[in-house]
Amino acid sequence: MFTGLIDDLGLIEDIAHTDAGVELRISCGYTSLDLGESIAVNGACLTVREFGDNWFTVAAAITTLPRTTIANWSVGMRVNLERALKLGDRLGGHMVQGHVDSVAEVVSTENYADAFLINIKIDPNLYALMVPQGSITVDGVSLTINALPDTNVVQVSIIEYTKRHTSLGDYTSGTKVHIEADIIGKFVRQLMQPYNHNSDISLKELQ
Numbered sequence: 001m002f003t004g005l006i007d008d009l010g011l012i013e014d015i016a017h018t019d020a021g022v023e024l025r026i027s028c029g030y031t032s033l034d035l036g037e038s039i040a041v042n043g044a045c046l047t048v049r050e051f052g053d054n055w056f057t058v059a060a061a062i063t064t065l066p067r068t069t070i071a072n073w074s075v076g077m078r079v080n081l082e083r084a085l086k087l088g089d090r091l092g093g094h095m096v097q098g099h100v101d102s103v104a105e106v107v108s109t110e111n112y113a114d115a116f117l118i119n120i121k122i123d124p125n126l127y128a129l130m131v132p133q134g135s136i137t138v139d140g141v142s143l144t145i146n147a148l149p150d151t152n153v154v155q156v157s158i159i160e161y162t163k164r165h166t167s168l169g170d171y172t173s174g175t176k177v178h179i180e181a182d183i184i185g186k187f188v189r190q191l192m193q194p195y196n197h198n199s200d201i202s203l204k205e206l207q
Contacts, residue, residue, distance in 0.1 A: 124152050
């Protein structure tokens with residue numbers, strides 16, 4: 001479990017493509033990690049295989065690649081990093097699993113006063129879970145939905161601090177990003193699914 005508050009900005013140093021997937025070596029500010037611990041890399045929960053001072057390696061399985069942008073990552077790319085939440089830590093963002101729901105595309109960006117606005121075209125299946133002022137995770141960053149300006153388009157507003165401490169300031173039109181919808185919304189939709197197919201069910205039956 002994560003919070004969506006990025007605690008380091010890593011740099012991909014090496015990429016190895018194998019029959020099992022992709023192996024990544026990432027430079028970072030971490031000096032003490034644990035073998036087997038989970039790290040969210042651009043919002044995708046991956047497992048630490050090796051580590052040293054200011055670097056670690058992870059692998060993305062062959063089944064992960066179609067669900068993410070990892071197959072298209074390149075050496076020198078900046079990635080958002082977050083170590084797993086500890087019990088007792090502050091939950092400054094929202095509950096993030098590190099499970100990428102879909103890959104989305106940035107359709108436009110705009111500097112507006114002191115904010116950086118990003119409009120993202122998302123999967124129609126996720127759009128129903130989007131709520132103004134609700135939570136969304138974009139490349140591992142916990143963000144508040146600023147507006148829903150068009151069908152299947154979500155707008156987020158980035159402050160200067162977030163631009164400097166994450167990769168979101170690098171976004172341009174066409175950038176592909178990882179999206180994770182709010183887990184509470186996903187549970188509610190799943191629980192309500194049996195009732196959505198039967199409009200004749202009365203309120204009394206739902207109570």
